[in-house]
Amino acid sequence: MNARLHVIRLTGAASLQDAGRRGFLRYGLSASGPMDPLAHAAANRLVGNGPGAAAIELGLAGARLRVEGGAVRLALAGAPSVLRLDGEIIAGHRSFVVREGSELEIERPREGVFASLAAGGGFAVPPVMGSRSLHQRAALGGLDGQPLREGDRLPLAPFPPGGAAEQALDPVPLEREAPIRVVLGPQDDLFSEAGLATFLSQDFTVSNRADRMGYQLDGPEIAHGPGGFNIVSDATVAGSVQVPGSGRPIVLLADRQTTGGYPKIATVISADLRRIAQRRPGERLRFAPVDLETATRLARAQGALLAGLAARLRPVAGVAERLMSANLAGEAVDALRAGD
Numbered sequence: 548m549n550a551r552l553h554v555i556r557l558t559g560a561a562s563l564q565d566a567g568r569r570g571f572l573r574y575g576l577s578a579s580g581p582m583d584p585l586a587h588a589a590a591n592r593l594v595g596n597g598p599g600a601a602a603i604e605l606g607l608a609g610a611r612l613r614v615e616g617g618a619v620r621l622a623l624a625g626a627p628s629v630l631r632l633d634g635e636i637i638a639g640h641r642s643f644v645v646r647e648g649s650e651l652e653i654e655r656p657r658e659g660v661f662a663s664l665a666a667g668g669g670f671a672v673p674p675v676m677g678s679r680s681l682h683q684r685a686a687l688g689g690l691d692g693q694p695l696r697e698g699d700r701l702p703l704a705p706f707p708p709g710g711a712a713e714q715a716l717d718p719v720p721l722e723r724e725a726p727i728r729v730v731l732g733p734q735d736d737l738f739s740e741a742g743l744a745t746f747l748s749q750d751f752t753v754s755n756r757a758d759r760m761g762y763q764l765d766g767p768e769i770a771h772g773p774g775g776f777n778i779v780s781d782a783t784v785a786g787s788v789q790v791p792g793s794g795r796p797i798v799l800l801a802d803r804q805t806t807g808g809y810p811k812i813a814t815v816i817s818a819d820l821r822r823i824a825q826r827r828p829g830e831r832l833r834f835a836p837v838d839l840e841t842a843t844r845l846a847r848a849q850g851a852l853l854a855g856l857a858a859r860l861r862p863v864a865g866v867a868e869r870l871m872s873a874n875l876a877g878e879a880v881d882a883l884r885a886g887d
Contacts, residue, residue, distance in 0.1 A: 549616060549617065549671060549702055549703055549704065549705055550614060550615065550616045550617035550618065550619050550647070550703045551614075551615045551616050551700045551701060551702050551703060552603075552612050552613075552614060552615075552619070552666065552700070552701040552703065553612065553613040553614075553615050553698075553699075553700050554610065554611075554612060554695055554696065554697055554698060554699045554700070554701070555611040555612065555613050555650065555697065556609075556610060556611040556697060557608065557609075557610050557611075557695060557696065557697050558608060558609045558610070558655065559605065559606055559607045559608025559609060559610075559655065560605070560606035560607065560608055560694060560758075560759075561603055561604065561605050561606065561608050561610065561694060561695040562603070562604055562680075562681040562683065562689050562694045562695060563601050563602070563603060563604070563670060563672060563679055563680065563681055563688070563689040563690060563695070563701075564579060564580055564581045564587065564601065564602065564603075564604045564663075564679075564680045564681065564689075565580065565599055565600060565601040565602070565678055565679045565680050566580055566581075566584075566587075566598070566599030566678075566680075567579055567580025567581075567678060567680055567801070568580070568675075568676055568677060568678035568680055568682065568688065569677070569678075570677070571676060572782070572805050575804075575805050575806075576676075576682065576685060576805070577682070577785075577801065577802055577803050577804070577805055578678075578680075578785075578801065579678070579680035579681065579682045579688065579759075579801050579802055580678075580680050580801055581602075581604055581661070581663060581801070582604065582606070582660070582661045582759060582800065582801055582820075582821070582824040582825075583625050583626075583661045583663070583821040583824055583825060584821060584853065585719050585821055585849070585852065585853060585856075586624045586625030586626075586661065586662060586663050586718075586821070587602055587604070587624075587625075587663040587665075588853050588856055589622075589624040589625075589640065589663075589716050589718070589719070589856055590602055590622045590623060590624040590625070590663040590664060590665035591622075591663075591665045592714075592716065592856045592857050592860060593622035593624065593640070593641060593642045593665065593714050593715075593716055593860070594620045594621065594622045594642050594665045594666060594667040594668075594706075595620070595642075595667050595706075595711065596665055596667065596668070596669055598853060598856065600665065600669040601669055601670045601672065601679040601680070602663045602664055602665040602666070602670075603663065603664040603665075603670075603695065603701075604661060604662075604663050605625075605626075605628075605653065605656075605661065605662045605663075605664065606660055606661050606758075606759070607655060607656065607660050607827070608653075608655065609628075609652075609653055609654050609655040610652070610653045611650055611651070611652045611653075612650065612651045612652075612653075613648070613649070613650045613651075614645045614646065614647055614648065614649055614650075614651075615647065615648070615700070616647065617647055617703075618644055618645065618646045618647055619644070619645055619666050619667060619668075619703055619706070620642050620643070620644050620645075620666070620667035620706065620711075621642070621643060621644075621645055621651065621664060621665065621666055621667075622640070622641060622642045622643070622664070622665050622714075623639045623640070623653065623662055623663070623664050623665075624639065624640050624662065624663055624665075624716070624718065625656075625659065625661050625662035625663050625718075625825075626656035626657075626658065626659030626660055626661055626662045626825060627639060627656055627657050627658060627659065627662075627718075628653050628654050628655065628656045628657065628662055629653075629654040629657075630651065630652070630653055630654075631651070631652040631654075632645060632649060632650075632651055632652075633649050633650060634652075638715070639662075640715060640716050640717065640718050641713060641714065641715035641716070641863055642667075642713045642714050642715075642863075643713060644713075658827075659721070659825040659827070660824065660825050660826070660827055661824060661825060666703050666706070667706040668703060668704035668705055668706025669703070669704045669706075670701055670702065670703060670704065671702040671703060671704045672689070672690055672701070672702065674688075675687045675688045675692075676688075681693070681694065682802060683759070683802065684760070684802060712862045712863065713862070713863040714860045714861065714862060714863065715860070715861055715862075715863050716856065716859055716860055716861070717859070719852065721821070721822050721825055722822065723822075725822075726832070726833045726834055726835035727815055727819050727822060727823050727832050727833070727834050727835070728815070728816045728818070728819050728834075728835050728836075728837045728841075728842070728845070729786075729788065729813035729814060729815050729816065729834050729835070729836055729837070730813060730814050730816060730836070730837060730838070730839055730842050731743075731812070731813050731836055732811070732812075732813065732814070733811055733814075734778065734810035734811050734812065735812050735813065736772070737771060737772050737774055737776075737778070737810040738769065738770065738771055738772055738790070738810070738812055739770045739771065739772050741770050742769045742770035742771060742772070742790075742794075742812075743812070745767050745768070745769050745770065746769050746796070746812055746813070746834060747834055747835070747836060749766060749767045749833070750766060750831045750832070750833050751764040751765065751766035751767075751796065751831070751832055751833070751834075752764060752765045752766055752829060752830065752831050752832075753765075753826045753827060753828050753829065753830050753832070754795075754828060755828045757828055758802075759800060759801050759802040760799070760800060760801075760802045760803055760804070761797050761798055761799040761800050761803055762797070762798045762800065762823065762824075762826070763795060763796075763797045764795060764796050764797070764798065764832075765795065766795070767794075768793070768794030768795065769790050769794045769795075769796060769812065770794065771790070771792075771794070771810065776790065776791060776792045776809060776810060777808060777809075778808055778809070778810050779808070780806045780807060780808040781806060781807070782805065782806055783799050783803055783804065783805060783806060783807050783811070784799075784814060785799065785800055785801060785803065785817070785820055786798065786799065786800075786814045786815035786816065786817065786819075786820055787799045787803070787807070787811045787814055788811055788812050788813045788814065788815065788834075789807055789809040789810070789811055789812075790809060790810060790811075790812050791809045792809075796812065797809075798815060798823055800820070800823075800824060813834065813836070816837065816841075816842040816845060816846065817842070817845075817846045817849070818842070818845040818846050818848070818849040819845075
């Protein structure tokens with residue numbers, strides 16, 4: 548029997564996500580996949596997987612997991628959280644081996660929203676329509692088409708944890724203070740000049756109506772033009788910024804609907820989707836326009852960064868990190884870091 552991860556405790560949202568389910572938009576099914584693709588790929592690279600392997604995505608979640616049936620190599624990347632292995636603090640953004648019967652506790656993140664927990668060899672759940680990603684509203688993928696729940700046991704693919712050196716990877720900064728960059732359109736002509744000015748000059752706040760489908764923003768109302776706010780439904784993409792009759796924008800994300808009947812004032816560039824996904828309810832943001840050439844250049848740069856993650860891995864070699872690997876972290880490690 549292969550090893551399993553037993554979900555002992557879970558507070559918040561969690562699901563299995565891989566690189567996403569491509570090619571089904573015409574059937575009304577969006578791709579799903581990770582809300583922070585760089586964090587997802589980093590966690591996988593740390594444990595020796597390909598960047599698109601399935602991992603557990605935690606959304607403002609804490610968890611306690613027990614390893615059963617064998618050992619496993621794990622890594623957590625994304626929103627920073629305190630990790631404890633059998634009660635001892637260990638570092639994030641690095642790999643570590645969890646022995647059979649040991650428990651890993653992940654606290655809710657201190658900042659940000661989404662983190663990815665990867666397991667060496669991946670999760671042995673069957674793909675649905677070419678992907679293991681959960682699409683919750685369609686009830687397919689993931690573990691039995693559902694978000695993870697307490698009591699679930701996730702089967703792991705065979706992966707011998709011994710031998711390889713543990714790896715670390717510096718997290719990619721989110722530039723939290725910088726504006727979220729957008730390309731205007733495709734229906735920016737359906738908004739008044741005042742509405743466009745409001746969108747590009749005012750602060751907005753992530754509301755409590757925020758999930759993997761989209762984030763509704765609170766703030767000043769964005770005025771439509773004389774044609775109103777109803778259009779013939781057309782396609783949406785990840786990052787589409789719809790503005791319904793309320794004048795409050797909605798940024799569509801990984802599990803979005805594939806068509807919509809509200810005008811789209813702008814599209815968040817692909818390089819900034821992870822930046823907006825990592826904003827919590829109550830956090831402020833502002834939009835800034837860029838042209839299509841700039842958006843394309845930034846998308847290629849992020850693609851190159853993702854493709855080059857494996858080359859940025861470094862062996863866990865520092866004294867403090869070796870202590871953490873041996874489960875001797877805590878105050879001693881804090882003292883070592885203070886003296887660096």
